[in-house]
Amino acid sequence: MAVAIDNIVKNGGQCVVEAGTGTGKTFAYLVPALVNNNKVVISTGSKALQEQLFHRDLPSLLKALKKGRKTALLKGRANYLCTYRLNQHVAHVPTDDSDVMHQLAMVAKFATETQSGDLADCVGIEEDAKVLPYVSSTADNCLGKECPDFAECYVRKARLKAMEADLVVINHHLFFADMAVKDSGFAELMPTADTYIFDEAHQVNEIASDYFGETISTKQLQDLVNDIRVIYLSDIPDMLQLGKTLNKLTTSIADLRLVFGGDGARGDWREALQDKVICEALHRVISNLDFLYKVLKLCLDRTEKIEHPFERVLAFKGQLERAFDVTQTGYSYWFETTRRFVTIHITPLDVSRRFQELVTKTEAGFVFTSATLSVDNSLTHFNSSLGLKPEFHKIVDSPFDYKKQALLCLPRYLPETKDELMPHSLVKIAKSVIKAAQGRTFLLFTSYRVMHLVYEGISTATEYPVFMQGQSSKRIILEQFVRHGNAVLLGTASFWEGVDVRGDALSCVVIDKLPFTSPDDPLLQAKMKDAEISGKEPFEDIQLPQAVIALKQGVGRLIRDRSDKGVLIICDNRLVTRKYGETFIKSLPDMTRTRDLDKALNFLENIDTHET
Ligand code: SF4
Structure with missing residues (x-):
């Protein structure tokens, strides 16, 4: 993988690699990006990975390689303090909401201390804080060169730093927001590069659709x-x-x-x-x-x-x-x-042509990687969704011994997923696995309704701490989950990916249902209709690949390390009763399988938490 990416950095072209958990994919693209002298932009799907790359992985690699390359972290403008708007709103407080007033005072204090203006460093201000629209800018409301604070503007300073850097870490939203702005001829934030590397590339299609529309x-x-x-x-x-x-x-x-x-x-x-x-x-x-x-x-x-x-x-x-x-x-x-x-x-409905044009126009090298790109061991769906014709594409398997480290359980005698008794069965299963795993369980749902029903069923019936999405920000909930070491967490879509809990705190992941997008979803309906008109198979070409990638993401939460052990329980009969169930199973890591819930409970009871 590193050799292929090195070739792209040197000579341009396209490369697509699915790299399973634990393969060292981050270093496989960071090393070629650092040892060559070209300008590289690395784009991640989440801010969490962006921060991890910049603050943890890059410094340790630069040290190991004894390289003095200039690096920069560039976020979307909404992440930076806008002093002009802050001052405006401090002078004329825009609302009588006490939360906003309190947060405004915190940001005003932060403004006197910060060097970077990065609002993530402002203690007490969460990602969804109500004050953010009042103290950050958008492309719409930024005054640009007309702004009295332009010389000291943090967005401008971050951009200048990125222009001078050899390697810039951005995220997909910034990449596409910037491309959309460039299209309309306004000033852009992101510098141009010789190579663009997309990690968590399975998200690119959806984010591109948002910005191309x-x-x-x-x-x-x-x-x-x-x-x-x-x-x-x-x-x-x-x-x-x-x-x-x-x-x-x-x-x-x-x-x-x-x-x-x-x-x-x-x-x-x-x-x-x-x-x-x-x-x-x-x-x-x-x-x-x-x-x-x-x-x-x-x-x-x-x-x-x-x-x-x-x-x-x-x-x-x-x-x-x-x-x-x-x-x-x-x-x-x-x-x-x-x-x-x-x-x-x-x-x-289809971004492939537009994305392909963008790739061709920039004349840069492009690398796409993620732990979840393939469906049924093929990268065809990913490549065609973005109009890619990569010179190099490969699936690199995880080095973990899934047969020994993990057990996949598809419990017998479950009602159909739509049956009204299903939440009741989920509560029963959840209670027994929580007991066997001594907490340390993720319960992942495809619907808020079922998540709430199961929460009601287990929260007072277990001795372990139970957290549910929505009680606080995702970051705080995850911190609490890890800190307790024996907690239970219930979450929907946003917890299916980007969550990295290693070791003892997590031993069991329960998934309520195969994550098919609801057939009532208007975007899915339109995509399926469009596929039908163009002679494709709407279910096989659109709905199934989306659900397989989502399931792979959810499953990926369980084993994060060579020493992790755990049980994955998928409570959906369709995995064995429908033909497409095979596609899901073949796309998952090769775990030992059982239909006997008692075996899963036994596996959990025998995990030696001191050994993992
Ligand atoms: S230039 Fe834009 S972002 Fe910068 S301080 Fe002025 S209004 Fe805010």
């Missing part, structure tokens, strides 16, 4: 309203008409959200537009936005601060009007809701 979110619109309100209060408080217009727009944004019903919903936007109530609510937002545009025009000669938001209002109005045009083919039009906002997505 368009999203229109009422949250962005509300943020814009909040920004204008700060300028109104600080610079032109006598423009009462502006205050009233902002209030009216805020109400219509909230009303638009209400017509979509409960949160966490996803639906077909084309169908939603057939609903008169939704259309009327959307028209009200557009007409209020139109009125805001006219009022802002009158304010332009009062303060130059209004110029930038004025442009944004115009751009947003255009975006909202485009949301009515659902005629483009090759795109899925869908929406999703959160508690307060609704987002409309226009997502391309």
Whole structure:
């Protein structure tokens, strides 16, 4: 793998490698990236891996190689303190939310101490802290060269550092956000490189789809309203008409959200537009936005601060009007809701052509790697999804002895996954494995509903600490899980990957169901329809590969080291009753298998935690 990547770094081209857990894949790409003199950008799927590469792996390799290469860590602009916005919001606190006020004071203190402006270093401010939109910038609201703080701007400084570095560590979101910005001709953050290396490359397709498409979110619109309100209060408080217009727009944004019903919903936007109530609510937002545009025009000669938001209002109005045009083919039009906002997505169904163009245009070398790229021992699905024609592709198996280290149990006598008795069976299985493993269990779910039901069933019935996703941030929950050493953790999608718990704290992973995307998912439906039209097999070419990769990710949480031992329990009969079950099994590491839950319990009881 290292030799192949060395060749790409030297001569360009494309290389795709699936490298199982424990193969040393990180060093296999970092060494060629460091020993050659070309400029390399490494992109990771998660911020956690980005930090680990930059703060742990790179320094130790540079030391071992006795190399003096310049390295830089570059995150998306939302990760850096924006002093301009911080000062604006400290002077005119934008809300009476006590959390925001408290966090604003913490960030203001951090601003006096930080060198890098990286908000991850601000103690007490979590990734989802409410204050973040008020103290960081977006491509929309950043004033760029017009900004009075431009010379000292942290985003600018981070970018300058990245320009000078030989090796820059970024993440996929930044890569694609940057490409999207470059497409529209604005200044970009990321420097160009001779080689791009994508780790956790199984996420590239989905992230590329998000950025190659368009999203229109009422949250962005509300943020814009909040920004204008700060300028109104600080610079032109006598423009009462502006205050009233902002209030009216805020109400219509909230009303638009209400017509979509409960949160966490996803639906077909084309169908939603057939609903008169939704259309009327959307028209009200557009007409209020139109009125805001006219009022802002009158304010332009009062303060130059209004110029930038004025442009944004115009751009947003255009975006909202485009949301009515659902005629483009090759795109899925869908929406999703959160508690307060609704987002409309226009997502391309196939990014392969666009991604291939991007790869060709940059004339750089490209490396794609991950522990989970193949389906049924083939990389064809991954390569075709991104339009890749790699000179080198390979599957490097994990060096772990899965036959000895792990046991895969597919319990007998389970109800069908949709059966209403299924949560009851899951609780029963969970209780017995938690007892046998003395806590130390991950329970991974495909639905929040079932996760909550199982939590209710086990949380008071076990002596071990039980944590559930949503009780705190992912980082804090994982820290607590590891610290206790005998805890139980229940999580959905975000816990299926990027979680690395080695050793004693984790001995058992229970998966409630094969992770097929819900057939009601509008994006999946559109992709399957598109596959059918182009003569493909919708299930085999779209739904199955997605689910196999997701399952491999979930399974990958169990054995992270040569000395780890554990049991994987998949509570889904379809693995043995359906033909496609074989594809899943063949795609998993080669573990000893059983259908007897007692054998799994026995295996767990006999794991010597001092030995692992
Ligand atoms: S240039 Fe942009 S990011 Fe930097 S301080 Fe100014 S507004 Fe904030």
